[in-house]
Amino acid sequence: MRRRLLLQLALATGAAAAQPARAFLLGLLTQGDDERFSPQSLEHGYPEHPYGRSAPAAQIALDDSAFALQNAGYASAKLVTVEAPDAAGLPAALDQLLRQGVRHVLLELPAAGVAAVANAARGKDVILFNVAAPEDALRGAQCAPNLLHTIPSHAMQADALVQLLAVRKWNRVLVLAGPTPDDRLLQAAFQRSLKRFGLKPLAEKPFKLSNDPRERDLGNVRLLTAERDYDAVVVLDADGEFARDVPYRTVLPRLVLGSSGLTAGAWSFYFERQGAPQLNHRFEKKTNRVMGSYDWATWMAARAAAEAVGANPKATTAQLLQALKSDALSFDGYKGRPLSFRAWDGQLRQPLLLAHGNGVADIAPLEGFLHQRTTLDTLGYDAPETACKAR
Structure with a gap:
């Protein structure tokens, strides 16, 4: 009898060992010629720009979610870049990632x-997380x-910046906007927010950095801010080179916000x-640099993917996507409120940090801005607007 039990145990152990260990695979897709990650761009370290590749943030999130994944039957988690x-x-x-089972x-x-990737993924069994493109379109x-x-x-x-202007009653706003297509996207977003919250700019002035002597005045902060009295200066500069020189160079001693000075971002x-x-200390220990908004977005996406799978181990990809875009799942992003994805556009609801060079001044949404569902939906496009x- 004992020999028979030992034989059965050995056979069961061997069968279990023969089964391949189940691994949760998370893909990370990057583009080699993305100028934002060039050495020259990273050296500048402008606010709300990438500080480096964010793969370490994804790995930290997978490590954080190891227990939940193990409970769901996954022996390991692997980041496939x-x-x-x-x-x-x-x-x-x-396609290379999909062939590997990601x-x-x-x-x-x-x-x-x-x-381009979203178009290529139409009809395919995959969930995509945008962690590095803030464009509204x-x-x-x-x-x-x-x-x-x-x-x-x-x-x-x-919206976060304009909420601050409205709460502080800094209604007379001087706007400096750049000439590039990316600058115009920032300008369009800011104009929408001003209208949404009932503010009007005192003046909007174009700036331009140029070696042409005839355009030198367009890059002169003193001349651009020689306006009648204003409460704050908003600079909209997607590149960041002009914006870095605006604080402390305005004619009047006023707050600068937007692309420099006080910024609105996912993390600080x-x-x-x-x-x-x-979280900041773990990331710094792993990378020898500070964690920025792009790193946090990658960490949050990896955490959301792993926790969704951990909570629904038998769900299909389509069922997971449906759960992610409903109120059934929420996530802790270390920002004090449960975070969830909006059903109408897939955007993660989240507070934004209004930060400056060495601190966080406030957190949006600010007090006083109400919403029938959640005040987090006062930031960005609401369902009727999408x-x-x-x-």
């Missing part, structure tokens, strides 16, 4: 790359049913509440 040399190589890079893919890509006319966003949109950032190394210091048709 694929880099396409350029935008033309992104569909093939996505069903959740983080997109550390510029807006055009995100749109990706949540609007270019949205996709399986595309979620953890990086805040331009509209969310602008100086946030010292809700478990943020522990241009997204693919839900």
Whole structure:
């Protein structure tokens, strides 16, 4: 009898050992010619720009979610990174991930790359997370049913800044806007926010950095701010080179916000509440640099993907996507409130940190801005406003 039991135990153990260990695979898709991650761009360290590649943030999130994944039957979690040399190589890079069994893919890509991958992924068994493109169109006319966003949109950032202006009663706003297409996107988002919250700019002036002597005045902060009295200066500069020189150079001693001075973002190394210091220190230990908004967006997307799978181990990809875009799942982003994805455009609801060079001044949404569902929906496009048709 004992020999028979030992034999049965041995056979059962051998059968279990013969079964391959189940691993949760998380994809990370990058683009080699993304200028935001060039050495020259990273050296500047401008506010609300990437500080480096964010793969370490994804790995931290997978480590954080190991217990939940193990309870769901996953023996391990693996980050699978694929880099396409350029935008033309992104569909093939996505297919490479899918062939490996990846069903959740983080997109550390510029807006055009995100749109290209979302188009290539139509009808495929995959959930995409945009972690690096804040452009509003990706949540609007270019949205996709399986595309979620953890990086805040331009509209969310602008709403956070305008809420601050309204609460502080800094109603006379001087706006300095750049000439590039990316600058115009920032300007459009800010104009929408001003209208949304009932403010009007005192004046809007174009700036331009140029070596042409005839255009030198367009880059002179003193001349651009020699306006009648204003309460604050908003600078909208997607590149960041002009904006860095605006604080402390205005004619009047006024607050500067927007692309420099006081900024609205997903994260700040100086946030010292809700478990943020522990996350910041773990990231700094792993990378020898501070954690920024793009890193947080990647960490949050990886955490959301892993926790969704952990909570629904038998769900199909389509069922997981449906759960993610409902109120059934919420996540702790170390910002004090449960975070969830909006059903109408896939954007992650989240507070934004109004931060400056060495601290956090406030957190949006600010007190006094109400919403019938959640005050987090006062940031960004609400359901009645969305241009997204693919839900």
